[in-house]
Amino acid sequence: GENVEQHPSTLSVQEGDSAVIKCTYSDSASNYFPWYKQELGKRPQLIIDIRSNVGEKKDQRIAVTLNKTAKHFSLHITETQPEDSAVYFCAASSYRGSTLGRLYFGRGTQLTVWP
Amino acid sequence: KAGVTQTPRYLIKTRGQQVTLSCSPISGHRSVSWYQQTPGQGLQFLFEYFSETQRNKGNFPGRFSGRQFSNSRSEMNVSTLELGDSALYLCASSPDTTGRTEAFFGQGTRLTVV
Secondary structure (H helix, E strand, O other): OOOOEEEOOOEEEEOOOEEEEEEEEOOOOEEEEEEEEEEEOOOEEEEEEOOOOEEEEEEOOOOEEEEEEEEEEEEEOOOHHHHHOEEEEEEEEOOOOOOOOEEEEOOOOEEEOOO | OOOEEEEOOEEEEEEOOOEEEEEEEOOOOOOEEEEEEEOOEEEEEEEEHHHHHEEEEOOOOOOEEEEEEEOOOOEEEEEEHHHHHOEEEEEEEEEOOOEEEOEEEEEEEEEEEE
């Protein structure tokens, strides 16, 4: 099966700095890569995703890049704010047609943004 | 549009008992998946249902089972509870239509086994 590794496990940045979280995957059949943000005591929230037919996707201060050859993808958060503090999870899936299938998750990154 | 709803939010059970958790997906979503979240193991896939059929199953013992009803609502059952079953159980729903495969999570059921 798929194996997703995520680094770093903890990340501390100053407000306004950028944060980068990296994930690698093992199964070349994986073609969908979502990122989730989970605040303490809350549900994981989908913040951005990318499919294997594109290399980069942006949504305001967040962006995701995908390198299919190297089998890695990264989350970039610019101009970080204290409310960005949370655990971030990457995931991979190999969807077929309209079927999402199973998500394989990384172990998570605890991001802390200091004011 | 209402989000994914899980009930109950919290449960305390005794070892050996059984428990049933419920998940109501977003209206129009046909696929429901279940995940177990623990500090040690992270998010682990339990199973996925679509049109009342189990489509995928993770590496959990047979004590963990689930089902989906015709209205897409899903339940999971854990029998003969063990202390190690204490976890946050998350349900996710997905529209599973072409071009729309995002998974959205409920708030989870926090199960404590004592």
